[in-house]
Amino acid sequence: MIELQHLSKRFLDNVVLDGVDLRVDDGQTVALLGPSGVGKSVLLKHIIGLIKPDSGDVIVDGLHVPLLRRKELAELRSHIGYVFQAGALFDSMSVYENIRLGITDETCYRDDGYCTDRVRECLRLVNLAPEVAQKFPAELSGGMRKRVSISRAIAGKPKYLLYDEPTSGLDPVNADVIDGLIERLQQEIGVTSVVVTHDVRGAFRVADRIALLWQAKIRAVGTSEEILQSKDPAVHQFLERDLEMAVIQSESDDGSHV
Amino acid sequence: MNGVPVALDLRRYVGRWSLRTAGHAGRFTFLLFDMVRGLTEWRIWLPRMVEQAVNTGYGSLFIVLLVSGFAGAVTSLQTGYQFTGQLPLYVAGGVIVESMILELGPVLSGLILAGRIGARYAAELGTMRVTEQIDALESLGRSPISHLLLPRVIAGLFVIPPLIMFADTFGVLVGWVTAKSTLGITDADFVYGARYFFRPLDLWYSLIKSYFFAATVTIIPCYIGYNTQQGAEGVGRSTTAAVVASCVTILLLDTVITKLLLG
Secondary structure, eight states: OOOEEEEEETTEEEEEEEEEEEEEEETTEEEOOOOOTSHHHHHHHHTTTSSSSEEEEEEEETTGGGOOHHHHHHHTTEEEEEOOOOOOOOSSSSSHHHHHHTTOOOOHHOHHHHHHHHHHHHHTTTOOOOGGGOOOOGGGGHHHHHHHHHHHHTTTTTTTEEEESSSTTOOHHHHHHHHHHHHHHHHHHEEEEEEEEEOHHHHHHHHHHEEEEETTEEEEEEOOHEEEEEEEEOHHHHTTTOHHHHHHHHHHHHHHHH | OHHHHHHHHHHHHHHHHHHHHHHHHHHHHHHHHHHHHHTOHHHHHHHHHHHHHHHHHHHHHHHHHHHHHHHHHHHHHHHHHHHTTTSSSSSHHHHHHHHHIIIIIIHHHHHIIIIIIHHHHHHHHHHHTTTTTHHHHTTTTOHIIIIIIIHHHHHHHHHHHHHHHHHHHHHHHHHHHHHHHHHHOOHHHHHHHHHHHHHHHHHHHHHHHHHHHHEEEEEEEEHHHHTOOOOOHHHHHHHHHHHHHHHHHHHHHHHHHHHHTTO
């Protein structure tokens, strides 16, 4: 289970998260929606301990992430797969080496036979041909890079998968492929997932529950039906994909009062 | 009236500068501790270190020899210009050998390597930082120190001192050949002069400096590259900062070591 309790984070004068509470039960997929720049990725990085909160707590698998020592954090991270927004593939390594680094069990990592089989299996899970393993990230399309990034994240057989904007920068067809992939991985390997996205349609497709991050707080959280029936105007605006415009409008309104 | 805001600004500037400097000092110290702790993970850094050492050493050999060769030739010519007719010719042998071993070989090689290796390390690590590759490594439960920093630093410590010794030797040889052709010094006179002024401490001094310079041109750029922020512009800034900081540190260390060992 992943649990965020009163999580707060600011960068200089910019309050990014202000008392955020969120719970993701085992086996669940939660989509975290919100406009660009609202702090969704920051929230995700708190879960894996890449950013420390100013206050509040992050509990993963019963462990308090901000209090973990280096080794304990590394051990916890070996059970979490993280799909970065831009892939974050190691560009000096082949796809094979990238995915192999995702094998977090050291005994398995040193076994060449196991690694070859596991890399092939991970590529199959994301619908990529085994020959892709020999290529370098620069030789792949954006969609393929995302899929390799997902392969690397699942190579260590994680208990949790965190996706940071998995469909951003992709055309609708490729975005659909990735959404389908997330859905299928959820069914095939049964991980607990958090998907950070601003793609409303994709979120409704892959998630059991949806949370909306709005002005540094969780504005709404619930199943897709509950979100659709929400009377909160911010939720409605976002669902109609007008939220970013609303942000700009509210900012200019604030400015006019000064 | 105007004095107050200026004084406040100055105080704010000094305060920010002090905080930033203290922050760097703290992070740098922690990084050094992390590197020492990471030495136990030799299974990770050793294979990568060999790769880096080959790239760094082989790739830098030509430029280091080129620079030391020119330095040897110029020293020889200037010695001739200053001393011909004033002092016995064998003195040129001593001046060329001592200048190359004590100062020109280590310092010029150090400065060139700060540009070549330091810039490369800072740009590589900076790019990895801004493209989240370092975060990705951490997210996989792997240590960026053992995977990225230690192989580079240890490779530098292995490769740079021999490079500087090669530079010393090559500079002396080129200086010798130049002295023979321009000053008309005989081999016997050159060797006599070189041996007359030479002390074994000179070689130790050169070697000790080369280790300090090796640490400088690897650790400082690794630290700066590792802490890069703000995209492509940040990578550019880190690369420049790494070269400048390494060069200044080399000159500073040169003075301090000279004072301590020879002063």
